[in-house]
Amino acid sequence: MIWSDGVQLYPSLAVKALGVAQGERTYIIHADPETGGVQSVRIGSFEVPTERNGELHLYYTPPRPDRHLSAADIFDNDKLRELVPKIEGRIVLVGTSASGLHDLRKSTQGDTIPGVEIHAQAIEQIINDQYLRRHDWTRGLEIVALVVAAIVIMATTLDGGARTSLLFGLLVATLIIAGAWDAFRRLGVLIDPSFPLIGGVGVWFVATAIRYVISDRERREIRGAFSRRVPPSLLKQIESNYRKVRLGGENCKLTVPFTDVRSFTKISERMTPEQVVSFLNTLLGRLGAEVWRESVVIDKFIGDSVMAFWNALLRQKDHARHALRAALAMRAAVVELNAKQEFGLPEEIAREGPVEIGIGINTGPACAGNVGSAERFNYSAIGDAVNVAARTEAACKDVGYDIVVAQSTTEQAPEFAFVEAGRVPLKGKSEPVALMILVGGQEFRMGPQFAEFSNRYRRLIEALRGRRPPAVADALADCRSLAAAFDARLLRFLDRIPNRQEDFRPLPKPQISLVTDTYPGLFIRVPDLVGGHGLNCGCGV
Secondary structure, three states: OEEEOOOOEEEOHHHHHHHHHHOOOOOEEEEOOOOOOEEEEEEOOEEEEOOOOOOOOOOOOOOOHHHOOOHHHHOOHHHHHHHHHHHOOOOOOOOOOOHHHOOEEEOOOOOEEEHHHHHHHHHHHHHOOOOOEOOHHHHHHHHHHHHHHHHHHHHHHHHHOHHHHHHHHHHHHHHHHHHHHHHHHHHOEOOOOHHHHHHHHHHHHHHHHHHHHHHHHHHHHHHHHHOOOOOHHHHHHHHHOHHHOOOOOEEEEEEEEEEEEOOHHHHHOOOOHHHHHHHHHHHHHHHHHHHHOOOOEEEEEEOOEEEEEEOOOOOOOOHHHHHHHHHHHHHHHHHHHHHOOOOOOOHHHHOOOOOOEEEEEEEEEEEEEEEEOOOOEEEEEEOHHHHHHHHHHHHHHHHOOOEEEEHHHHOOOOOOEEEEEEEEOOOOOOOOEEEEEEEEOHHHHOOHHHHHHHHHHHHHHHHHHOOOHHHHHHHHHHHHHHHHHHOOHHHHHHHHHHHHHHHHOOOOOOEEEEEOOOOOEEEEEEEEEEOOEEEEEEEEO
16 A cells, blocks of 8 residues: 655555545554564555554456547547546556556456556445455464364375365364354454464374375285285285274184094004105195185184185174085095096095094184283184184084084074084083084075985984984984985084984973072073073062
């Protein structure tokens, strides 16, 4: 509004025109005594608020033809008579609009206007008392907006990823722009949204770089820890959801399979160490490949056995189905290796029969995490569910079948073809555990042969629980005749049943007894119904 060379003050064209129009030759400048900055300029009856350096923010309006008169019309006497009423009593500024005179300017609204119109709009704005103000708190508000945008962008980038931070960043940017526009339109307050927006973009780049460094390091740690323990497909899921992975130790419901080679000690003692290693590499390599296809964590290879588990690192709703499909695939792989004679066994050992494996599967709660010392540790699973899985695999020998599954697993995948194997005593368990054998998958279960076998086997179970030896013998013969047609492995299982009749004993009936105490009540005990645990109930009489 007013310039100074350090000695004298020079008003701008707009200020001088307003002063002349009011007959004023002096101007009053109000300054802040503490900061020395200009607060306002008084021109006659007009008080013009300014910035600290005396600037006035123009509230630009679109160009209007009625603001302009052609100089040629002024020098035309006929037209001048018509223009006198429009000119009289007004402030008139003389300027140029020809492009060759280089006085065309861009307004903040994007319009190209003559430079003299800027002064005209300033005069019009002062007369109409319509200002764009930047108060003392405006800069503070912009800083607060920057801080809020930075916190939101930093938090969402580090915690939620680039996509989440982008969505929240766009939301914050929209709110900032909308707030600045509303303050401009309704209150005439000029808030600079570019300050928090540009700052927010800078924070986003920094946060993204930090997250990339952190996540890349964590992904490298995860890849180093699990690249040889999980299949590539599962490893990609773990890397994509690495924040959900807990390595320190987590209680979760796992499905755990154990595998073991039948008569391995007898086989290995007749082979050289090199032959044993070659045999194990062939077998375990193929079994590991079949298990990997089902998105599993391979815990360890223990001699001739494999331990794995599902549902630890990432939640898998169908973890029991994964384990059952993997068991059937491992069975088929061993059959194929035997048929192609790829084990490389000495001829005298190969003549004694094919290589067989046993598989035990159980589902239950366990703790999965890093186990070991600070210098050397292993990601493993520990708990009763793991122990039961190992004992279930050992029960394959007693049951006489190659895939034995605890009832806790069969309940998760009832569409597979299971056959009841009775309640078998397992080492370390105080009560027998209900087991089943896995005969085939869903398609096999829906077939007519298995349906007929299930009916015959049901009659066999009823005869065993009814302790009717003649009926047991007849039902057993019926089952054997049908089993030989579709699964010879069932014959060995059926042959063991006469010696395992106690495993098929009926559950004990609930016992009801009256208990006398200070307050008489009815005490009911329902023992051995669920996992060997009794259910005690009491009610007042």
